Amino acid sequence: MSKLNKGVIGILAGLSLPNMTLAAGGAIEGAVEKQPLNITAIIMFLIFVGATLGITWWAARQTKTKDDFYAAGGGIKPWQNGTAIAGDFMSAATFLGITGAIYGLGFDALVLAVGVMAAWPVILFLIAERLRNLGSFTFIDVVSYRLEKKPIRIISAIGSLSVVIFYLIAQMVGAGKLIQLLFGLDYVYAVILVSFLMICYVSFGGMLATTWVQLIKAILLLIGGTFIAFMVMKNFNFSFEAVLTSATEAHPKGNAILAPGLWLQGPVAIISIALTMMFGIMGLPHILMRFFTVKDAKDARKSVFVATTLMGYFYILIIIIGYGAMTFVMNNPDYHDAAGKVLGGGNMVALHLTHYMGGNLMLGFMSAVAFATILAVVAGLTLAGAATIAHDLYAKTYKTGPTSSAEEIKVSRIATFVLGGISVVLGIAFEHQNVAFVASLALAIAASVNFPVLIMSMYWRGMTTKGAVVGGAVGLVLSIGLIILGPGVWVAVMGNAEPIYPHVYPTFYSMPLAFIAIWVFSLLDKSQQAEKEIARFDEQYVRSETGIGISGASKH
Amino acid sequence: MSQSETEKCLANPKFKQLTQSRGWFSLIFSLIITVGYSVFVLGMSYAAGFMSSPLTEGSSMTYGILIAVLVIIIGMVCSGIYTWWANRHFDVLKVELLKDLGHE
Numbered sequence: 001m002s003k004l005n006k007g008v009i010g011i012l013a014g015l016s017l018p019n020m021t022l023a024a025g026g027a028i029e030g031a032v033e034k035q036p037l038n039i040t041a042i043i044m045f046l047i048f049v050g051a052t053l054g055i056t057w058w059a060a061r062q063t064k065t066k067d068d069f070y071a072a073g074g075g076i077k078p079w080q081n082g083t084a085i086a087g088d089f090m091s092a093a094t095f096l097g098i099t100g101a102i103y104g105l106g107f108d109a110l111v112l113a114v115g116v117m118a119a120w121p122v123i124l125f126l127i128a129e130r131l132r133n134l135g136s137f138t139f140i141d142v143v144s145y146r147l148e149k150k151p152i153r154i155i156s157a158i159g160s161l162s163v164v165i166f167y168l169i170a171q172m173v174g175a176g177k178l179i180q181l182l183f184g185l186d187y188v189y190a191v192i193l194v195s196f197l198m199i200c201y202v203s204f205g206g207m208l209a210t211t212w213v214q215l216i217k218a219i220l221l222l223i224g225g226t227f228i229a230f231m232v233m234k235n236f237n238f239s240f241e242a243v244l245t246s247a248t249e250a251h252p253k254g255n256a257i258l259a260p261g262l263w264l265q266g267p268v269a270i271i272s273i274a275l276t277m278m279f280g281i282m283g284l285p286h287i288l289m290r291f292f293t294v295k296d297a298k299d300a301r302k303s304v305f306v307a308t309t310l311m312g313y314f315y316i317l318i319i320i321i322g323y324g325a326m327t328f329v330m331n332n333p334d335y336h337d338a339a340g341k342v343l344g345g346g347n348m349v350a351l352h353l354t355h356y357m358g359g360n361l362m363l364g365f366m367s368a369v370a371f372a373t374i375l376a377v378v379a380g381l382t383l384a385g386a387a388t389i390a391h392d393l394y395a396k397t398y399k400t401g402p403t404s405s406a407e408e409i410k411v412s413r414i415a416t417f418v419l420g421g422i423s424v425v426l427g428i429a430f431e432h433q434n435v436a437f438v439a440s441l442a443l444a445i446a447a448s449v450n451f452p453v454l455i456m457s458m459y460w461r462g463m464t465t466k467g468a469v470v471g472g473a474v475g476l477v478l479s480i481g482l483i484i485l486g487p488g489v490w491v492a493v494m495g496n497a498e499p500i501y502p503h504v505y506p507t508f509y510s511m512p513l514a515f516i517a518i519w520v521f522s523l524l525d526k527s528q529q530a531e532k533e534i535a536r537f538d539e540q541y542v543r544s545e546t547g548i549g550i551s552g553a554s555k556h
Numbered sequence: 557m558s559q560s561e562t563e564k565c566l567a568n569p570k571f572k573q574l575t576q577s578r579g580w581f582s583l584i585f586s587l588i589i590t591v592g593y594s595v596f597v598l599g600m601s602y603a604a605g606f607m608s609s610p611l612t613e614g615s616s617m618t619y620g621i622l623i624a625v626l627v628i629i630i631g632m633v634c635s636g637i638y639t640w641w642a643n644r645h646f647d648v649l650k651v652e653l654l655k656d657l658g659h660e
Contacts, residue, residue, distance in 0.1 A: 259620060309636070
């Protein structure tokens with residue numbers, strides 16, 4: 001396999017998620033050379049940090065109750081929320097990772113973009129409005145609506161926190177390496193800096209600050225991406241076909257980059273990643289949480305429409321940038337070392353193209369945006385984790401009596417500090433590990449635990465607590481177990497020659513089996529409790545359709 | 557929400573009309589997306605030859621890339637149509653229903 005492919009496969013294994021995985025690739029594997037200080041990038045980054053800390057200060061003054069803290073008081077406008085949701089997906093992983101993946105492996109990498117675009121409309125049609133009508137702060141509110149609170153909150157919180165922690169590890173390691181590359185900052189300092197800023201945003205500014213940070217970054221990234229894609233198209237007189245033709249001439253694999261087969265082998269591998277992408281997204285706690293920041297179901301619907309449109313546009317840019325980079329970066333000695341490897345690894349391709357098209361100034365801008373994007377994503381994740389700990393576990397499970405707003409916010413802040421600390425420790429611990437599998441784990445758990453329980457709770461009258469808990473546990477054990485037995489851990493981490501489970505993604509088995517377990521164990525559950533839960537479905541159904549009794553409706 | 561209120565709402569013909577029309581709408585649109593995505597995924601899995609073939613002889617544009625871009629565009633268009641329709645029809649119906657039930 002060519003050097004190039006090796007690097008890119010590293011990214012791919014990790015990348016998987018639109019969102020997070022500020023993946024890896026060349027950047028994560030092995031040592032990264034520290035780059036000389038990039039002054040433009042640093043100045044632009046400092047401007048961004050200054051502006052966002054200003055916003056945090058402003059947001060902190062508006063954040064008084066737990067509704068404000070978790071959900072910005074339900075006062076976010078649909079276009080703002082939609083842009084922030086899109087921002088969660090237009091991350092460094094998408095911009096750098098998917099571009100790098102298309103650059104190395106061509107067509108197969110498109111599944112990463114198409115999967116996201118298949119998920120979002122379905123979230124709009126089936127989930128968004130019901131979720132907003134039923135819940136208040138986290139998706140677990142919805143799942144536990146008519147079920148026995150404690151067991152269902154605990155199993156969902158385990159699913160939710162696993163996703164958050166695994167994502168945070170992948171993010172922190174990726175962030176450390178990327179910052180080292182872009183800014184010439186030491187790995188440890190980079191990880192501490194990211195964690196420190198994230199704690200500031202979340203613990204002081206809550207959801208309001210987290211949304212604005214994400215929103216601003218999303219707009220900057222859209223501007224940058226549009227510029228690069230426009231320049232690529234301009235070079236080919238705005239013919240996408242000419243971009244592709246030129247790419248096949250530049251790429252060593254020739255026409256194979258326009259067809260499936262360079263990365264994913266066999267139906268199970270392809271379908272597993274396809275399921276993980278589409279359904280994992282529907283189970284991401286920090287994304288689902290954003291639906292509670294708008295005032296009602298109508299605004300939730302509008303947010304998803306805005307988000308879907310922006311993401312679709314962005315993925316089309318990414319496809320142009322990925323194929324365009326083949327022409328301008330692949331055979332350009334400026335962007336390769338003496339051995340012919342891409343400088344900085346596969347993740348840097350998009351930035352090399354940025355430099356080619358826009359010079360040092362544009363490179364500085366996009367580097368700063370890439371750093372900003374990491375901050376915005378880890379802030380959203382940490383807020384979701386803190387909400388799960390303070391709201392679902394502390395206030396609704398551990399405490400028996402009612403909890404005051406001030407107390408819940410206090411617990412959330414403590415949880416934020418703890419999560420920030422954990423992410424620094426794990427970030428440093430995993431510096432030299434291959435963390436690609438961690439990222440695939442996060443989405444696989446979301447698809448195999450959170451998603452089945454959530455969708456069944458909304459649509460299937462017959463689901464009982466027992467069915468939901470057993471189903472969630474089956475999804476959790478299978479997704480983690482198969483990943484440990486798969487190539488990501490069994491071979492790459494533990495050093496065995498052959499994986500016991502041959503695929504990176506467990507979802508082909510873990511997700512359907514979780515559904516079957518929910519179904520079977522709900523049917524077998526003949527307890528009185530089960531009867532009560534089934535009887536309460538009508539009330540939940542009416543509320544999910546009409547919004548009667550909806551919480552936190554616009555106070556601003 | 558009380559038991560009687562739930563029953564009153566379930567019995568209201570407007571509630572049935574709302575849930576049925578929205579249910580069908582959501583189902584059909586979800587199917588369109590799922591079918592589009594499945595064509596892409598199953599095409600990759602079982603029909604690599606077709607996915608690699610150019611639209612016209614000698615072109616670099618393959619069916620695979622066309623389908624990928626189409627799924628992205630269909631996703632955007634369907635979201636737009638659903639949102640537009642729901643804002644104009646389902647929300648109006650819902651407001652009428654809430655009036656009937658005494659919620660403003």
